[in-house]
Amino acid sequence: MNFQKTSFVKSITRLDQRPLPELPEFVFAGRSNVGKSSLMNAIFNNSKLVKTSSTPGKTQTINYFLVDNQAYFVDLPGYGYAKRSQKDQLAWKQAIEPFIEKNQSIKMIFVLVDIRHEIQVLDLELIQWLNYLKKSYIILLTKSDKLSRHQARLQTDYFIHTIPDGTIYPVSIKDPASIQRLRENVLSI
Numbered sequence: 552m553n554f555q556k557t558s559f560v561k562s563i564t565r566l567d568q569r570p571l572p573e574l575p576e577f578v579f580a581g582r583s584n585v586g587k588s589s590l591m592n593a594i595f596n597n598s599k600l601v602k603t604s605s606t607p608g609k610t611q612t613i614n615y616f617l618v619d620n621q622a623y624f625v626d627l628p629g630y631g632y633a634k635r636s637q638k639d640q641l642a643w644k645q646a647i648e649p650f651i652e653k654n655q656s657i658k659m660i661f662v663l664v665d666i667r668h669e670i671q672v673l674d675l676e677l678i679q680w681l682n683y684l685k686k687s688y689i690i691l692l693t694k695s696d697k698l699s700r701h702q703a704r705l706q707t708d709y710f711i712h713t714i715p716d717g718t719i720y721p722v723s724i725k726d727p728a729s730i731q732r733l734r735e736n737v738l739s740i
């Protein structure tokens with residue numbers, strides 16, 4: 552896929568609003584502020600295409616990007632933002648869960664987890680639910696630049712140990728080699 556040929560298509564809130572034709576979808580999921588939108592920009596090598604923010608809760612809709620007329624990259628709103636009301640958390644469940652569950656075009660879900668912390672309950676719940684649905688997913692440990700090489704290795708081992716069946720990659724938007732690895736190993740269709 553030529554990632555330079557990426558354009559924004561549409562923001563939606565329900566699966567039935569998604570763009571046509573149906574194409575394979577790569578979906579980015581994870582907690583608010585974990586770096587979903589930033590990682591998509593890094594893959595596209597375009598720092599402005601996907602809206603990012605240092606304040607959690609930036610992405611509020613399901614955003615479709617068309618890559619090289621071959622696939623959609625889908626940026627999801629984050630979950631688990633503590634300052635958000637219970638009602639908003641429920642809205643995530645009600646909007647995003649059916650989107651994932653009923654969407655047969657999903658080729659891969661990237662579950663982004665901050666490499667610096669222990670795995671959180673909401674992340675584990677998502678992973679277990681994806682296992683139950685038999686959806687393909689890969690866990691990406693984000694912001695690896697914030698740790699020393701040694702610490703990043705230890706944390707990666709911890710995640711491999713904690714999530715034994717998962718495929719796990721450390722990534723950083725500041726480490727072009729990690730982005731290139733992702734493009735070549737995971738995104739080549």
Ligand SMILES: Nc1nc2c(ncn2[C@@H]2O[C@H](COP(=O)(O)OP(=O)(O)OP(=O)(O)O)[C@@H](O)[C@H]2O)c(=O)[nH]1
Nearest residue numbers: 583584585586587588589604605608609610629724
């Ligand atoms: N150091 C570092 N910072 C990063 C990395 N990825 C993202 N960030 C920063 O983390 C913050 C959140 O990034 P976003 O991409 O907006 O996060 P998001 O997961 O899309 O957040 P929501 O849209 O709120 O769900 C921004 O300040 C980014 O610059 C990374 O690999 N390294």
Ligand SMILES: [Mg+2]
Nearest residue numbers: 587588609610
């Ligand atoms: Mg975002």
